[in-house]
Amino acid sequence: ATAYLNGEFLPLGQAKVSVLDRGFLFGDGVYEVIPVYGGHFFRLALHLQRLAQSLEAVRLENPFSENQWQNMLQELVERNESVDQTVYLQVTRGAAIRNHAFPDRVEPTVFAMSSPLEPLSAELRIKGVSAVTREDIRWKCCHIKSIALLANVLLRQEAIDAGAQEAILLHEEQLTEGAASNVFIVREGVLVTPPKGSFLLSGITRDLILELAKENGIPCQERAILAQELTQADEIWLTSSTREIIPVTRIDGIRIGNGAPGLLWQRMDKLYQAYKMKVRAGLCE
Numbered sequence: 001a002t003a004y005l006n007g008e009f010l011p012l013g014q015a016k017v018s019v020l021d022r023g024f025l026f027g028d029g030v031y032e033v034i035p036v037y038g039g040h041f042f043r044l045a046l047h048l049q050r051l052a053q054s055l056e057a058v059r060l061e062n063p064f065s066e067n068q069w070q071n072m073l074q075e076l077v078e079r080n081e082s083v084d085q086t087v088y089l090q091v092t093r094g095a096a097i098r099n100h101a102f103p104d105r106v107e108p109t110v111f112a113m114s115s116p117l118e119p120l121s122a123e124l125r126i127k128g129v130s131a132v133t134r135e136d137i138r139w140k141c142c143h144i145k146s147i148a149l150l151a152n153v154l155l156r157q158e159a160i161d162a163g164a165q166e167a168i169l170l171h172e173e174q175l176t177e178g179a180a181s182n183v184f185i186v187r188e189g190v191l192v193t194p195p196k197g198s199f200l201l202s203g204i205t206r207d208l209i210l211e212l213a214k215e216n217g218i219p220c221q222e223r224a225i226l227a228q229e230l231t232q233a234d235e236i237w238l239t240s241s242t243r244e245i246i247p248v249t250r251i252d253g254i255r256i257g258n259g260a261p262g263l264l265w266q267r268m269d270k271l272y273q274a275y276k277m278k279v280r281a282g283l284c285e
């Protein structure tokens with residue numbers, strides 16, 4: 001695979017950064033993950049907008065204009081072979097003698113790589129996945145797409161160790177999001193997801209689902225979701241750029257709905273796949 005590092009395209013295995021990089025020492029940086037279908041970026045402008053917001057929130061100057069990001073990322077995609085790709089990019093505060101305070105005049109480290117984007121397995125679409133609930137032990141700035149993901153890593157691993165695929169996080173008995181996904185529930189035909197704020201990442205997929213729901217007359221609400229509503233839900237979904245919309249059919253060992261992906265999931269998945277087809281054809285972003 002070909003990667004991009006500080007102005008250069010090079011084989012991923014040859015991309016090297018200093019051990020003094022603040023991304024390595026402090027997790028001092030932000031990132032994005034953007035899917036690419038048939039060479040076309042999915043919601044690129046929104047990802048770049050969220051990147052700009054993350055950079056501003058951590059007081060890093062945006063190293064590129066929107067146009068420069070587009071050109072670099074497009075070239076990265078062209079230099080990689082797969083039809084569908086997932087592009088990862090990150091900006092860190094650069095390499096400097098270790099000191100918590102910001103260094104003076106340090107160049108940020110800009111890195112991007114692409115990997116093949118595999119379609120979701122048929123089994124997952126038929127059976128759904130299981131999830132566990134956990135206390136949201138993360139910091140209070142979850143709207144920032146920070147590369148410091150230790151809590152998310154530990155929480156996801158707890159889910160895996162429990163034989164589940166995702167940890168659904170609760171802050172003071174209210175749902176926030178998954179370890180690497182946003183969460184929706186369906187109750188009595190209404191699609192519900194927690195409101196944006198500092199307790200969760202403002203997911204690009206989340207926003208698209210709300211857009212598609214509105215366009216198609218599916219009732220939806222952005223409101224606080226209580227822990228107890230999870231087991232009462234008719235459906236639970238996880239959403240993210242690379243995993244699209246995943247139905248959760250078991251939570252903490254309890255069956256959700258009839259234990260199979262729900263009807264509204266099937267409908268939304270069709271709308272989502274149709275949107276992806278348009279992106280693939282270059283008809284929208």
Ligand code: PLP
Pocket residue numbers: 033152177178179180181182200201202203204205206239240241242
């Ligand atoms: N929440 C967290 C913590 C994430 O890491 C992610 C992405 O992986 C999401 C939500 C979903 O965001 P998006 O739909 O923009 O990929």
